[in-house]
Amino acid sequence: MSISVAGGGDSSPTAPSGDGDSEFASANDTGPVNIITEDPTCAVWTPIASTLVAIEQRGWDKRNPTIPATAWTAEQRTQYEDVGRAMRDAADQTIQLAELTPNRVLRHFYEQFIAYARAYSSAIPDYTPDDNHLAGVVNSSSGAVTFACAAITYGSAQARQPLVAPPSISAGLPSTSDPARVQPFLSAVDPICADWYQLLTNFDSDPIVESWKQLDANISASEWSTDQRAVVDAVKPVMDAFANDIEKLGEASDNPAMRDFAAFATQYRRAYVKALPTYTAADSYLSRAAARATSTIYEACKAAEVN
Numbered sequence: 406m407s408i409s410v411a412g413g414g415d416s417s418p419t420a421p422s423g424d425g426d427s428e429f430a431s432a433n434d435t436g437p438v439n440i441i442t443e444d445p446t447c448a449v450w451t452p453i454a455s456t457l458v459a460i461e462q463r464g465w466d467k468r469n470p471t472i473p474a475t476a477w478t479a480e481q482r483t484q485y486e487d488v489g490r491a492m493r494d495a496a497d498q499t500i501q502l503a504e505l506t507p508n509r510v511l512r513h514f515y516e517q518f519i520a521y522a523r524a525y526s527s528a529i530p531d532y533t534p535d536d537n538h539l540a541g542v543v544n545s546s547s548g549a550v551t552f553a554c555a556a557i558t559y560g561s562a563q564a565r566q567p568l569v570a571p572p573s574i575s576a577g578l579p580s581t582s583d584p585a586r587v588q589p590f591l592s593a594v595d596p597i598c599a600d601w602y603q604l605l606t607n608f609d610s611d612p613i614v615e616s617w618k619q620l621d622a623n624i625s626a627s628e629w630s631t632d633q634r635a636v637v638d639a640v641k642p643v644m645d646a647f648a649n650d651i652e653k654l655g656e657a658s659d660n661p662a663m664r665d666f667a668a669f670a671t672q673y674r675r676a677y678v679k680a681l682p683t684y685t686a687a688d689s690y691l692s693r694a695a696a697r698a699t700s701t702i703y704e705a706c707k708a709a710e711v712n
Contacts, residue, residue: 428504429503429504429512430504430505430506430507431506431507431508431509431511431512434507434508434509435509437571437572437573437668438509438510438572438665438668438669438672439566439569439571439572439672440556440562440565440566440569440672440673440676440691441508441510441511441553441556441557441562442557442562442563442566443557444506444507444508444511444553444554444557445505445506445507446502446505446506446511446515447550447553447554447557447558449501449502449505450499450502450515450550450551450554451551451554453495453498453499453502454495454547454550454551456491456495457491457492457495457547460487460488460491461488461491461544463484463487464480464484465484465485465487465488468481468484468485470534470537470540471534472534473532473533473534474529474530474531474532474533477532485529485532486529489525489526489529490526492522492523492525492526492543493522493523493526495518495522496518496519496522496523496526499515499518499519499584500519500584500585502515503515503516503519503584503587504584509665510665510666510668510669511550511553512584513590513661513662513665513666514546514549514550514666514701515546515550515584516582516584516587516590516662517542517546517587517589517590517662517701517705518543518546518547518550519584519585519587520587520588520589520590521539521540521542521543521546521589521705521708522543524539524589525539525540525543535708535710535711538704538705538707538708538711539704539708541700541703541704541707541708542589542701542704542705542708545697545698545700545701545703545704546697546701547697548693548694548697548700549666549669549694549697549698549701551697552690552691552693552694552697553669553673553690553694555687555690556673556687556690556691556694559687559690560687561676561680561685561687561688561690561691562676562691564680565676565677565679565680565688565691566676568676568679568680569672569675569676569679570675572652572668572671572672573652573656589705589708589709590660590662590663590705591660591663591705591706591708591709592709593709594706594709594710595658595660595663595706595709596657596658597654597655597657597658597663598706598709598710600654601654601699601702601703601706602703602706604647604650604651604654605699605700605703608643608647611643613636613639613640613643614640614643616636616639616640617636617637617639617640619636620633620636620637622686622689623686623689624686625684625685625686626681626682626683626684626685637681637684641678641681644674644677644678645675645678647674648670648671648674648675648678649671651667651670651671651674651699652667652668652671654667655667655668655670655671663702663705666698666699666701666702667698667699667702669694669695669698670695670696670698670699670702671695673691673692673694673695673698674691674692674695676691677691677692677695
């Protein structure tokens with residue numbers, strides 16, 4: 406199960422703390438994660454992600470993930486194998502982006518996209534339903550980057566970043582791994598996973614959130630009906646509380662990538678809430694980026710349960 410709420414309804418990298426040399430452009434990004442207002446890797450990432458999505462949409466996206474490899478038809482096997490190759494190719498192309506991004510959290514997303522894409526590809530010959538969570542991390546981490554980049558492209562990140570207070574989740578230790586050899590960030594279940602499952606389930610099933618998800622994300626605040634505005638007004642405190650809970654759980658983890666993903670989700674969710682009084686369609690990317698970040702942690706926790 407992948408919980409990815411994407412309904413309707415600067416920190417450019419933080420200031421360098423030193424002059425140390427590194428092959429990674431994000432080496433000096435040591436401050437808390439915040440809204441990203443620019444990143445040179447977005448232009449390169451977009452066609453990588455689009456190509457992978459196009460191949461997934463040749464039938465794999467409509468698969469029944471509960472069917473193991475031993476029961477696949479020839480057509481199903483071809484779909485899985487094609488996606489496995491596409492994920493591995495995309496992972497190889499993403500290595501350089503992990504080195505080039507000046508934003509530490511994007512480096513973490515790129516690295517985990519690489520790690521889980523390879524893990525899923527390797528699992529395909531003997532696929533079991535539990536392996537679907539590996540694909541969940543792939544698509545969630547990919548989506549977090551894609552929507553963060555879209556928020557930059559369409560101006561929402563730049564417009565809303567000044568409205569959001571700095572996060573309280575301190576940065577974890579920066580990644581020092583070689584992106585070409587990076588491993589999944591959760592090899593065992595993190596202590597916060599159980600609470601994470603409950604938090605996302607509660608939010609996703611909240612009737613107020615359900616009503617918000619029915620809104621057309623393309624309708625701007627200036628065009629909302631009285632009923633639509635009432636839905637938005639009701640969901641704002643729910644989302645604020647959700648962001649606060651994400652922040653608390655992130656602070657409780659010792660995993661650097663998990664802390665950054667939680668901080669990213671916190672800030673993008675808060676930015677979306679701050680945007681609502683003057684909402685435009687571009688602001689939906691803030692919510693979607695936040696949802697994909699929380700889903701990345703959810704799916705990684707589930708994948709770690711079967712290791």
